[in-house]
Amino acid sequence: MKNIAQMTRRGFLKACGIAAGYMVLGFNMTKDAIAATMEFIGLRQKSVYKADATLFKYRKSQDNPMIKKLYDKKHGFLHEGPCGHMSHRLLHTNYYDRSARIKALKEKGIKLSL
Amino acid sequence: MSGSKVKKSPKIRPVDLSGLKFDKEGTMKKMEDVDYLINAPRGVDPDNIYFVQVDTSKCEGCGECEEHCATGAIQAINDDGIHQVVNPAACMNCGQCLANCPAGAIYEGVSYVEEVFEKLRDPNTVVVSMPAPAVRYALGECFGYPTGTYVGGKMQAALRKLGFDYIWDNQWGADVTVMEEGTELIERIKHPSKERPLPQFTSCCPAWIKFCETFYPDLIPHLSTCKSPIGMLAALAKTYGAEQTKTPAAKMYTVSIMPCIAKKYEGLRPEMDDSGFRDIDATINTRELAYMIKKAGIDFKSLPEQEPDPVLGMSTGAATIFGTSGGVMEAALRLAYEVLSGQKLTNPDIKVVRTHEGIKTADIKIPNFGTLKVAVASGLKNAAKLCDEVRAGKSPYHFIEIMACPGGCVDGGGQPLDPSIREASICKYMIAKINKRYRKRRIA
Numbered sequence: 353m354k355n356i357a358q359m360t361r362r363g364f365l366k367a368c369g370i371a372a373g374y375m376v377l378g379f380n381m382t383k384d385a386i387a388a389t390m391e392f393i394g395l396r397q398k399s400v401y402k403a404d405a406t407l408f409k410y411r412k413s414q415d416n417p418m419i420k421k422l423y424d425k426k427h428g429f430l431h432e433g434p435c436g437h438m439s440h441r442l443l444h445t446n447y448y449d450r451s452a453r454i455k456a457l458k459e460k461g462i463k464l465s466l
Numbered sequence: 467m468s469g470s471k472v473k474k475s476p477k478i479r480p481v482d483l484s485g486l487k488f489d490k491e492g493t494m495k496k497m498e499d500v501d502y503l504i505n506a507p508r509g510v511d512p513d514n515i516y517f518v519q520v521d522t523s524k525c526e527g528c529g530e531c532e533e534h535c536a537t538g539a540i541q542a543i544n545d546d547g548i549h550q551v552v553n554p555a556a557c558m559n560c561g562q563c564l565a566n567c568p569a570g571a572i573y574e575g576v577s578y579v580e581e582v583f584e585k586l587r588d589p590n591t592v593v594v595s596m597p598a599p600a601v602r603y604a605l606g607e608c609f610g611y612p613t614g615t616y617v618g619g620k621m622q623a624a625l626r627k628l629g630f631d632y633i634w635d636n637q638w639g640a641d642v643t644v645m646e647e648g649t650e651l652i653e654r655i656k657h658p659s660k661e662r663p664l665p666q667f668t669s670c671c672p673a674w675i676k677f678c679e680t681f682y683p684d685l686i687p688h689l690s691t692c693k694s695p696i697g698m699l700a701a702l703a704k705t706y707g708a709e710q711t712k713t714p715a716a717k718m719y720t721v722s723i724m725p726c727i728a729k730k731y732e733g734l735r736p737e738m739d740d741s742g743f744r745d746i747d748a749t750i751n752t753r754e755l756a757y758m759i760k761k762a763g764i765d766f767k768s769l770p771e772q773e774p775d776p777v778l779g780m781s782t783g784a785a786t787i788f789g790t791s792g793g794v795m796e797a798a799l800r801l802a803y804e805v806l807s808g809q810k811l812t813n814p815d816i817k818v819v820r821t822h823e824g825i826k827t828a829d830i831k832i833p834n835f836g837t838l839k840v841a842v843a844s845g846l847k848n849a850a851k852l853c854d855e856v857r858a859g860k861s862p863y864h865f866i867e868i869m870a871c872p873g874g875c876v877d878g879g880g881q882p883l884d885p886s887i888r889e890a891s892i893c894k895y896m897i898a899k900i901n902k903r904y905r906k907r908r909i910a
């Protein structure tokens with residue numbers, strides 16, 4: 353199956369018929385389906401890299417004038433620079449152990465993959 | 467003033483939303499082929515919310531969803547193979563099950579669309595838009611553009627037309643993230659400690675964050691302490707943005723527009739209030755934005771190309787690549803390279819980290835420093851492999867990027883669906899039926 357996203361509906365159904373046949377024989381179609389989806393995403397990814405290369409005046413965050421303004425050593429809102437005090441207050445965070453509820457689910461006999 | 471090379475265009479007047487009919491809280495609404503529960507939670511524990519769930523009356527029992535779920539949260543609950551998300555604690559909210567269900571049986575449990583419309587109509591609320599990079603590479607598909615078409619300029623114009631007061635951009639938020647996360651990485655490399663060990667994991671993806679907190683809590687010190695780009699932009703919107711525009715933060719209503727379902731969870735995390743207010747008031751995704759544009763009667767294709775408001779909106783190529791697997795890594799490396807080497811990076815393309823699927827690793831040679839070892843993974847099953855390595859003390863990397871959705875946010879759970887998935891439905895039903903018959907025979 354090449355590019356499902358561009359296949360005609362009838363072509364697709366035909367491919368499905370074949371896949372269904374494989375299913376009966378005990379093959380798994382999911383691998384093929386995932387491969388087709390990856391081609392679909394590939395189109396979006398390609399477009400992202402094209403925009404990066406052609407659309408933007410600046411390609412590095414540190415060159416962005418509005419980033420320079422934010423971190424300006426004199427007048428910037430974050431004048432201490434990245435990871436300074438104000439950054440830590442507003443832009444950094446904490447994480448929490450959330451394993452307890454999973455433990456409880458497993459004790460109740462619910463099976464998970466991990 | 468702009469980040470990208472697009473011409474200025476005439477001022478846009480918002481459309482009149484007063485005549486629109488609205489859907490009540492608690493009802494179901496189809497938006498871009500996905501069912502949503504109209505439900506705008508506030509001040510509740512997001513760990514108790516089913517952000518995705520299966521409508522058992524539509525489930526065909528094919529089991530496709532299970533193949534896309536790393537945790538096993540979605541599973542058969544009876545002999546007919548009818549599936550359910552068994553508990554919200556086990557679900558990372560990535561939405562990959564929803565995006566891949568051929569029967570369209572999986573719905574979203576949270577939608578702020580009606581509340582956003584209400585705020586847009588309220589003259590006393592200053593409504594702020596904050597769209598993620600990946601949205602602009604898929605939104606066009608809802609309006610007939612080919613897959614992947616970049617519609618950033620029209621998207622900004624559409625937001626103005628919907629009546630958003632400030633058009634800020636989470637690509638600017640991504641640029642801020644590069645500065646913070648890149649600097650943190652350099653710090654960790656120079657002074658690794660028990661509290662701040664290497665490798666450093668990226669922290670942009672809320673499904674990955676919940677995954678680490680839930681299944682690998684021992685690795686939490688490895689997570690970058692940086693909020694995600696939207697976490698940063700939203701906290702800055704109600705502080706720096708309020709100051710720059712002389713708007714009282716209390717009047718602001720911030721709307722995070724994402725390719726994602728898990729971002730709804732992130733927006734509700736109790737600690738996301740560092741601005742002194744709720745940093746993120748509402749989170750919608752690409753499908754919901756398309757629905758809003760259509761509902762407001764806006765002719766998307768005829769919109770001009772526009773730029774966001776620059777101060778919290780101007781962005782770079784490094785920011786736009788956040789939407790794809792390997793992008794956060796490449797963007798951070800464009801900074802880290804220059805800081806560690808003291809030299810200019812003449813060609814910003816670092817193609818070795820661009821990752822189409824699975825796991826990719828690379829050695830980045832940096833003058834005056836040595837070799838920076840990095841890994842990029844998308845899909846939580848792949849994340850688990852890298853986590854096991856770190857847990858075993860065998861991870862050779864300095865920096866690891868993880869995104870829950872295969873390929874990154876461009877294929878997020880909140881993006882327009884891949885048309886082939888639903889086209890596959892007839893075929894899948896056949897397979898499901900064969901499987902069912904086979905199972906029955908096996909039981910008998």
Ligand code: SF4
Nearest residue numbers: 535557558560561563
């Ligand atoms: S949203 Fe993700 S984690 Fe939750 S059930 Fe679906 S695939 Fe599994």
Ligand code: SF4
Nearest residue numbers: 671726870871875878
């Ligand atoms: S990869 Fe992107 S779209 Fe998918 S869950 Fe993570 S942040 Fe959301």
